[in-house]
Amino acid sequence: xxxxxxxxxxxxxxxxxxxxxxxxxxxxxxxxxxxxxxxxxxxxxxxxxxxxxxxxxxxxxxxxxxxxxxxxxxxxxxxxxxxxxxxxxxxxxxxxxxxxxxxxxxxxxxxxxxxxxxxxxxxxxxxxxxxxxxxxxxxxxxxxxxxxxxxxxxxxxxxxxxxxxxxxxxxxxxxxxxxxxxxxxxxxxxxxxxxxxxxxxxxxxxxxxxxxxxxxxxxxxxxxxxxxxxxxxxxxxxxxxxxxxxxxxxxxxxxxxxxxxxxxxxxxxxxxxxxxxxxxxxxxxxxxxxxxxxxxxxxxxxxxxxxxxxxxxxxxxxxxxxxxxxxxxxxxxxxxxxxxxxxxxxxxxxxxxxxxxxxxxxxxxxxxxxxxxxxxxxxxxxxxxxxxxxxxxx
Amino acid sequence: xxxxxxxxxxxxxxxxxxxxxxxxxxxxxxxxxxxxxxxxxxxxxxxxxxxxxxxxxxxxxxxxxxxxxxxxxxxxxxxxxxxxxxxxxxxxxxxxxxxxxxxxxxxxxxxxxxxxxxxxxxxxxxxxxxxxxxxxxxxxxxxxxxxxxxxxxxxxxxxxxxxxxxxxxxxxxxxxxxxxxxxxxxxxxxxxxxxxxxxxxxxxxxxxxxxxxxxxxxxxxxxxxxxxxxxxxxxxxxxxxxxxxxxxxxxxxxxxxxxxxxxxxxxxxxxxxxxxxxxxxxxxxxxxxx
Numbered sequence: 001x002x003x004x005x006x007x008x009x010x011x012x013x014x015x016x017x018x019x020x021x022x023x024x025x026x027x028x029x030x031x032x033x034x035x036x037x038x039x040x041x042x043x044x045x046x047x048x049x050x051x052x053x054x055x056x057x058x059x060x061x062x063x064x065x066x067x068x069x070x071x072x073x074x075x076x077x078x079x080x081x082x083x084x085x086x087x088x089x090x091x092x093x094x095x096x097x098x099x100x101x102x103x104x105x106x107x108x109x110x111x112x113x114x115x116x117x118x119x120x121x122x123x124x125x126x127x128x129x130x131x132x133x134x135x136x137x138x139x140x141x142x143x144x145x146x147x148x149x150x151x152x153x154x155x156x157x158x159x160x161x162x163x164x165x166x167x168x169x170x171x172x173x174x175x176x177x178x179x180x181x182x183x184x185x186x187x188x189x190x191x192x193x194x195x196x197x198x199x200x201x202x203x204x205x206x207x208x209x210x211x212x213x214x215x216x217x218x219x220x221x222x223x224x225x226x227x228x229x230x231x232x233x234x235x236x237x238x239x240x241x242x243x244x245x246x247x248x249x250x251x252x253x254x255x256x257x258x259x260x261x262x263x264x265x266x267x268x269x270x271x272x273x274x275x276x277x278x279x280x281x282x283x284x285x286x287x288x289x290x291x292x293x294x295x296x297x298x299x300x301x302x303x304x305x306x307x308x309x310x311x312x313x314x315x316x317x318x319x320x321x322x323x324x325x326x327x328x329x330x331x332x333x334x335x336x337x338x339x340x341x342x343x344x345x346x347x348x349x350x351x352x353x354x355x356x357x358x359x360x361x362x363x364x365x366x367x368x369x370x371x372x373x374x375x376x377x378x379x380x381x382x383x384x385x386x387x388x389x390x391x392x393x394x
Numbered sequence: 395x396x397x398x399x400x401x402x403x404x405x406x407x408x409x410x411x412x413x414x415x416x417x418x419x420x421x422x423x424x425x426x427x428x429x430x431x432x433x434x435x436x437x438x439x440x441x442x443x444x445x446x447x448x449x450x451x452x453x454x455x456x457x458x459x460x461x462x463x464x465x466x467x468x469x470x471x472x473x474x475x476x477x478x479x480x481x482x483x484x485x486x487x488x489x490x491x492x493x494x495x496x497x498x499x500x501x502x503x504x505x506x507x508x509x510x511x512x513x514x515x516x517x518x519x520x521x522x523x524x525x526x527x528x529x530x531x532x533x534x535x536x537x538x539x540x541x542x543x544x545x546x547x548x549x550x551x552x553x554x555x556x557x558x559x560x561x562x563x564x565x566x567x568x569x570x571x572x573x574x575x576x577x578x579x580x581x582x583x584x585x586x587x588x589x590x591x592x593x594x595x596x597x598x599x600x601x602x603x604x605x606x607x608x609x610x611x612x613x614x615x616x617x618x619x620x621x622x623x624x625x626x627x628x629x630x631x632x633x634x635x636x637x638x639x640x641x642x643x644x645x646x647x648x649x650x651x652x653x654x655x656x657x658x659x660x661x662x663x664x665x666x667x668x669x670x671x672x673x674x675x676x677x678x679x680x681x682x683x684x
Contacts, residue, residue: 085640087587089450142477172478266534271504273533312534377452383477383484386502386512 015222019229023264035062039252042066051079056309061259064305065252077332080304083311084333090378093336095143096136099345100124102354104149106216112284112357113149119285119355122345126166133167135348139366142383143173150179157185161192168193173385180227186234195388196238197231204257208248232269235389242277246290255302262313275314278302282320282358307333319360326362327372339369430659436556436577440467444655447635454488456644464648469494470526472501473512497526504531506545513550527559536586540567551575560612563594568601582613587636589616592623602628618654625658
């Protein structure tokens with residue numbers, strides 16, 4: 001594979017040139033302001049024109065996210081539904097998170113794992129992680145996302161690689177959502193069986209990012225923004241990015257930059273499968289209150305607009321959202337769903353022994369979620385992987 | 395090898411009741427068998443020239459109904475969707491493997507090494523050694539990588555697989571694949587899932603003209619008329635997935651495609667009138683010269 005090497009030293013606050021991260025910085029500087037103004041000024045005629053476009057651009061996305069488009073949500077939904085079925089079929093892929101540890105040295109105002117919170121902490125051994133994974137595979141799951149707080153010494157690349165190596169023979173598809181690392185460490189994770197990286201920027205707004213991430217390595221927004229580029233360089237097949245809605249007070253800002261980031265990743269790392277997510281803030285230890293809660297109708301509008309502007313990009317929905325909303329959003333563009341999630345380490349075999357990251361809203365079992373997906377006329381798919389790139393030359 | 399068999403008239407209405415008063419609705423739409431003959435690939439013969447892809451269906455039940463309605467005898471399945479756990483329910487549960495040939499595809503492979511690994515895995519899992527070779531490093535348009543496809547085809551043919559490669563509509567690449575031993579070539583009509591029909595028609599004509607192996611037009615066939623057009627051009631078979639799997643009634647659409655494929659094949663064999671750019675008098679203008 002010939003790709004542009006990503007050169008990035010630790011703790012730098014600049015993003016390297018010729019990366020998706022650099023594209024995001026340029027987009028934020030040059031294009032975002034006019035797009036936000038376009039969104040605010042859009043009228044219903046603009047919405048109709050953007051809906052009619054066969055290949056909507058980011059300017060169309062601004063229009064589809066506008067207050068004017070909110071008035072015609074049914075038309076957005078119809079277009080998004082058609083686009084989703086044509087591209088992805090009547091299929092929803094199911095996965096579950098596996099929380100390895102809630103130890104964390106970063107202080108993030110919205111997160112239950114935040115360093116200052118006086119909560120029960122636990123880190124699974126690789127064997128305990130395997131037992132948790134067995135509980136998941138027994139429930140039908142084949143795609144597992146390993147999640148942990150930020151603690152470079154305890155949740156080290158070496159520990160993560162060990163967990164991956166123990167799990168890989170039993171779980172067909174593994175990805176990680178952990179502290180962001182450098183390209184070399186990502187290579188080690190790929191070699192241990194990791195297929196994908198999930199690294200949500202949380203908010204793309206520099207000021208809000210700074211006031212939400214008070215201490216720890218996660219404070220370095222530029223380093224985090226470059227993580228998907230480094231993971232792709234290291235051979236990860238799947239890249240998941242996202243914005244935590246409710247953190248910044250203007251969700252249109254974050255959704256527009258998120259879409260620009262997805263497009264940049266698709267362009268620069270054309271072999272990677274990119275997914276986006278727009279989780280909404282949920283109650284968690286620490287009692288953080290969203291700056292501006294995102295309403296259900298707004299979330300539906302966001303899913304539709306993202307589907308139309310990113311027709312080939314998967315959209316992930318977590319158990320943060322309640323069952324009724326999850327079942328309805330499937331038809332509007334959701335392609336990947338977590339199911340039966342526990343957000344505490346060890347929570348599948350021994351729930352209640354450690355603090356969860358956030359409260360889930362959809363408490364149905366994987367089988368119940370699958371049944372609801374089928375009831376809505378979609379095939380719930382558990383198994384859909386050819387394994388990590390490290391197997392390619394085997 | 396199967397005997398050359400006539401395909402009977404498709405079941406598209408009630409049989410002729412024989413009653414002279416029953417009027418046009420009971421009259422068969424055509425009579426007599428269509429002499430379209432079997433399709434030979436590798437060491438097998440197939441009566442149906444419609445291959446069915448299995449992604450995108452809303453349920454295993456709807457997939458099973460569509461397979462039955464299509465009459466398809468070759469059904470493709472992505473190995474990535476096959477669960478190695480024998481107790482798990484997956485896409486294979488929808489298929490009667492005594493009736494259809496399972497053609498495993500290497501969907502998701504982004505280079506030759508991965509495609510070869512997947513094909514070997516499929517064979518080790520006891521699946522038939524027939525491989526629809528897909529090397530699509532771009533996960534959005536799923537366009538085939540011709541170079542890697544040729545490399546993988548060379549290896550797999552040498553290992554005894556029956557290889558059916560999915561490729562762009564590139565006549566030279568199709569000849570190269572034939573030379574390394576592929577059992578068919580499967581050029582695309584347009585991008586997978588696009589329903590745009592035969593955007594590559596001019597190139598398909600060359601591929602069909604030159605091919606010494608069956609040509610299966612794959613991808614982009616969005617309507618039965620597209621399938622009929624491919625068959626009229628002289629394609630030996632077509633593969634359809636999205637247009638059937640995402641139809642309001644997948645089984646009914648599968649039947650519609652089956653009829654179109656038969657019609658198109660029969661028209662090709664019957665000798666289509668050639669189109670000309672100007673009117674031609676029915677009486678010769680040069681008759682006076684005789």
